[in-house]
Amino acid sequence: MAVPTTKTELYQRILEHTNVAILLFDADLKLRYLNPSAEMLFGASVRQLAGQHFSILINPREPLMDQLVEAVRSMHPFAKHEQLLDLLNGKTVTADLNVTIIQSSFGETELLFEITPIDRLMRISRDDAVYEQQVTTRDLLRSLAHEIKNPLGGLRGAAQLLDRELTSEDQREYTRVIIGEADRLQKLVNRLLGPSGMPKTENINIHQIIEYVRNIVITENDSDIKFHRDYDTSIPEIKGDPDMLVQALLNIVKNAKQALGDSGNITIRTRVLRKFTIGQMKHRIVAKIDIIDDGPGIPGDIKEKIFYPMITGRAEGTGLGLSIAQRLIHQHGGLIECESEPGKTVFSIMLPIEI
Ligand SMILES: Nc1ncnc2c1ncn2[C@@H]1O[C@H](COP(=O)(O)OP(=O)(O)OP(=O)(O)O)[C@@H](O)[C@H]1O
Ligand SMILES: [Mg+2]
Structure with a gap:
């Protein structure tokens, strides 16, 4: 395993591999640095973006812009959870945001902006919750289908017997309707019950x-x-x-x-x-x-x-x-x-x- 030789190299490695998008701005909100995760998020490289104002990254209508200006002015950090961000590259992301104000060793004010996208996580938890509800609804319908299945078979059988007894074609029209509709219901019930058993893999x-x-x-x-x-x-x-x-x-x-x-x-x-x-x-x-x-x-x-x-x-x-x-x-x-x-x-x- 490679041992980091210097602290700088170690920091570099962490910055390059973290999933958090990290951006560093000067006091005028001009970009000084962004890590590879941020490059991925904004779809542009450090070389293209360095020196550019924050407003070319995120929709300027976002209230976030004013909040960043205010953070630099008041020197107050802030954090926001599950913010929907409208990026100017056309993407929309839900993310947790962290803004920290730093004083550089030269006495300059800098703003560190961390973005942790949570779209994937949200989708998973939402899926789980929704899936649970679907299972409940499905189980309810399956029980109902199960209850309908037997009497339906009885009704159909009786209609068939009656059909054989009847001599008038006019009257048999009615038994045919019963049988036809019972068959239609039977199909629905079978689909409601769905395929059963565990997968045979x-x-x-x-x-x-x-x-x-x-x-x-x-x-x-x-x-x-x-x-x-x-x-x-x-x-x-x-x-x-x-x-x-x-x-x-x-x-x-x-x-x-x-x-x-x-x-x-x-x-x-x-x-x-x-x-x-x-x-x-x-x-x-x-x-x-x-x-x-x-x-x-x-x-x-x-x-x-x-x-x-x-x-x-x-x-x-x-x-x-x-x-x-x-x-x-x-x-x-x-x-x-x-x-x-x-x-x-x-x-x-x-x-x-x-x-
Ligand atoms: N590719 C699609 N494009 C547009 N609408 C869709 C598409 N796939 C599904 N839907 C919508 O979702 C509904 C539910 O689909 P689902 O397959 O569960 O039931 P269904 O097709 O209506 O009936 P069934 O599959 O039981 O015959 C559809 O009725 C349709 O309105
Ligand atoms: Mg369908």
Whole structure:
């Protein structure tokens, strides 16, 4: 292990490797230094930014600007939690901020600005809380479905017996309606109960699953929808239940197809993510499958609720597809995320890879 020779070298190393974005300004809020994390956050290098005023980094309408000027004037440090920052490079980040006023050895006033982005963490905790609520709702509906299943079978059986007894075609119309509607309800109940049992895992190549789903959808395709592939074929095999993964992916791809209607594009993209946290578990590598469509986007009024059972934006939808997909992926220790705006909807399935 390399031993740092000087303190300066040690400090340098820490500054270069910390995840906190660190910026140092002079009393006029002109930038003196920023570390690599800050370069990443603002998408520019120290050379491009040195000497520039703070206002070229963050939207000048942010109240933060006045607060920094005031901090330098009054020599008062401050901290802010979970601040939404509108960066001028187009990014928006939620971050914890720390502002410290320093006197340099030459007697100059300097302002040290630390930014700890917390977007990732927030998303994880939010996901956990939301997932718990989804589980409760889903369990409730499953119990209800279970209660309906048996009497429904009884009703259908009785209607069938009656149907055989009846001689008049007019009267049999009624029994047919009962049987037809009972069948429709039965299908709904079965979907509500969903696939049961634990995943039967085996080593699988995720691209085989994707190609399988792609073929099903393409075979059924009666529209002008175009399918595109963007695969990272270096993704290692994952441990999973092929049937369950096919089902989860199919539900999402079908939604994209339904959202597009007659024409549009669906892209399936795969990538490897490193050091990714799902729930409380940190994973060294994770497979990410994005299903991207250029349709109208998720209707605003249901956007926050689409993973709940029976939430649908389609007249003929049951609102169960995503809820089932979420459960199946969760059983694999994974997660589904979604981002949507008109013209671009991305569903991302994250699956841990244990190697
Ligand atoms: N790619 C997408 N683009 C736009 N809206 C979407 C997309 N995916 C899902 N949605 C919206 O989310 C809703 C919920 O989807 P979900 O798959 O859970 O149920 P559903 O498709 O309505 O019914 P089911 O899948 O049970 O037949 C959809 O009705 C649709 O409004
Ligand atoms: Mg669906």
